[in-house]
Amino acid sequence: MDGSSNGKPDGRADGGAAVAPADPAQALADEWAEETPPPAGPVANLAASLVTTAIGVLGAVTAVGLGLGTPTQPGAGLWPLAISVAVVVLSLAQVVVGRRGGDGEKFSRYSWLSLVGLATLLGLVALLPVIGFEIPALLLSLIWMKFLGGESWRSAVLYSVLVVGVLYGVFVGALGTNVPHLF
Amino acid sequence: MSIVVGYVPTPAGEAAVQAAIVEAGLRDEDLLVVNSAREGSLVESTVAADEDLDRVLAQAERAGVRAELVRGTHRDDFTDEILDLAEKHDASLIVIGLRRRSTVGKFIMGSVAQRILLQAEHPVLAVKPPR
Amino acid sequence: MESLQNVAAGFAVVLEPTNLLYCLLGVVIGMLIGVLPGLGPAATIAILLPLTYGVEPVTAIIMLAGIFYGAQYGGTITSVLLRLPGEASSVVTVLDGHALARQGRAGTALGVAAVGSFIGGTVAIVGLTFLAPVVAGFALDFGPPEYAALALLGILLVSTIASGARLKALIAAAIGLLLATVGRDAFTGAERFTFDNLSLADGIDFVPVAMGLFGLGEILYNLEERHRAVHAPGKVANVWPSRKDLKESSGAVTRGSVLGFFLGILPGGGATIASMAAYAAEKKRAKDPSRFGKGAIEGVAGPETANNAAATSSFIPLLTLGIPANATMALMFGALLIQGITPGPQLVTEHPELFWGVVNSMYIGNVLLLIMSIPLVGVFVRILRVRAAILAPVTALITMVGAYTINNSVFDVLLVVVFGAVGYLMKKFGFEPGPLVLAFVLGSLLESSLRRSLLMFDGSAAGFFTRPISATLLVVFVVVAVLPLIRAVRDRRAGGDVAGAPDAGASAKNREEESV
Structure with missing residues (x-):
């Protein structure tokens, strides 16, 4: 279900001069107002x-x-x-x-993704002093790319290894900081 | 019944559309041109510009084929989307363009085309661009 | 007029290779951030704060400043090409900028924006150069009561002018002040709110709070990014604006510079408000207002000039009075504090090489922006192809590892995560993080000023009104605080509901981090 697109049969994007309201600023504002997430209640x-x-x-x-x-x-x-x-x-x-609500944003089902993200960050903090940053960072990156971001396994693994490698090179190698590291 | 073709502005995609127009003419069916991009970035080379789509529709018209356009985005995998559309519009044929890829390329990047070929319930026509 | 010697010394500082390099780095990063959706200059500055520990204060601020005004230009690129503002201050540019792009004149729009940004920035720097020492000299007479009043006014202005719920912004500011009290009280030595935790005994460190609230908070928020339209890579043809275009926009540029300069100085004002005001001014002034929204070049030149001018002039309150005018300036304030420098009127006299070094770096930075902006548009558009799913863990990990390097402490990293969660929740519930950070940064200054003032006045608060400056400031404070109440009552009595202006779309764009 998540893969379904919101494609709609589309004539032409910019031929709408006949129906555009006279004020382009208002039209733009209306369009954006549609796209913004619903406010919290x-x-x-x-x-x-x-x-x-x-x-x-x-x-x-x-x-x-x-x-x-x-x-x-x-x-x-x-x-x-x-x-x-x-x-x-x-x-x-x-x-x-504010009793009528209207500020901020409603939580959507995608908000779970943020929660998972938070959990992985806490996990990183917990594991950092124990086994260094490389493995927790790799795991975090994999989870974020594959599960939170919808990348394929192949690209998630590839990019995660790359990212952790660069982080190692920059923070441990080039800058010589004291980040706990295993290797 | 209609023909569903996945379009991207590349030689393979153009070849697929050409073949799809021919097929639609032969079978006397409508054509559904699908251009869908992967969500997540602001710019993707798979998104077809207005001129490309205009051109495609004009080609279909010249061939006497009634064509409709579906544009949108998908979150994870184009496979699901095109198969859903084929289901919804009762497609008699799915047409996709195939890139020429080396063995290593296929291994590392995977292939949407491969997944469509393997998962589709409907007949699939895979078209390669001319050399 | 400040001795020319100092100004020249400032240029000598800027032209040091390290500083030039960091200036370039800042401007490039700033443009990248402005182009990429999802991360704003405030978030980036917060994330890169650990980087400032290892370098000279001048160098650090030069880079951070570059990020700030570079981002103002980067946001223009997406506004023009993709009809999507990269930054809140580029929202109005979408109207005419994208219309121009659709007419095949994207290069014109971008070129005019670049030139306008350069001129606006330069005018503001010149204004800064002359105005700042004057203000600083005037402020040397400031005593604790004046500082207290000024800090209070600054916090109030930033909270009230912030978009969104005013009351919530004030609550956020108050909580920021409360957070600032954690730790050992300087006056009595008592431990406040430390709950017997050793790490909190010295107070909550500013950098993890900023990194969490702005950096991680933004990243966590972007994780639930909803469906966003994807665009075809546009092609940018005619790259440079014609002489005719430049001539047509010269009026708008001039007006935008002046407008932006003054709006940027105001606490709570800043680049976003300046760009919207400039657009409205141009439209009102035009002989044929119906051109606007369909490709009027003034509709690009005015706002773009104004937002860069405002971004630059918002440094003035920080560098001369030590009062940050917006959230990003609060971050700079914190960055200076880390380096052991307390911004205030004495900055110009005690650290002239810092002051003039930063100011003069902006000249260079603006030149770099102009040179790089047009040729690199293609590169920046390519950057937009990077998927958010890849970018998110990268920025998160940089933040986490960077947080550790502050003090080699895991507690700091934990703080970042905690405040990241707080920042995320604040966004969801409609609280602005900016006022919180601003109040947090000013908190101890405000408290010590108030306590010293009370000591001076023997405990009587009326003493504030005996001094002309603090009295004026406090009166302004009361007026600003009470004005919205009066307006609300008057509106309700009038029975009408004043319809929201089209810039409701701008506040709806809170999706994008507002650095102001």
């Missing part, structure tokens, strides 16, 4: 605003614990408290202002 706005509110509350609580002092002799917690309060106030305002 009210749930997303609520969730995001609640998360930031929580951050603000956490900050405020911790700040109070640090000692506020007085305006003349500010303690360590005065400034963080001020900002945390600002965060909470702004976030609560956002809950109201």
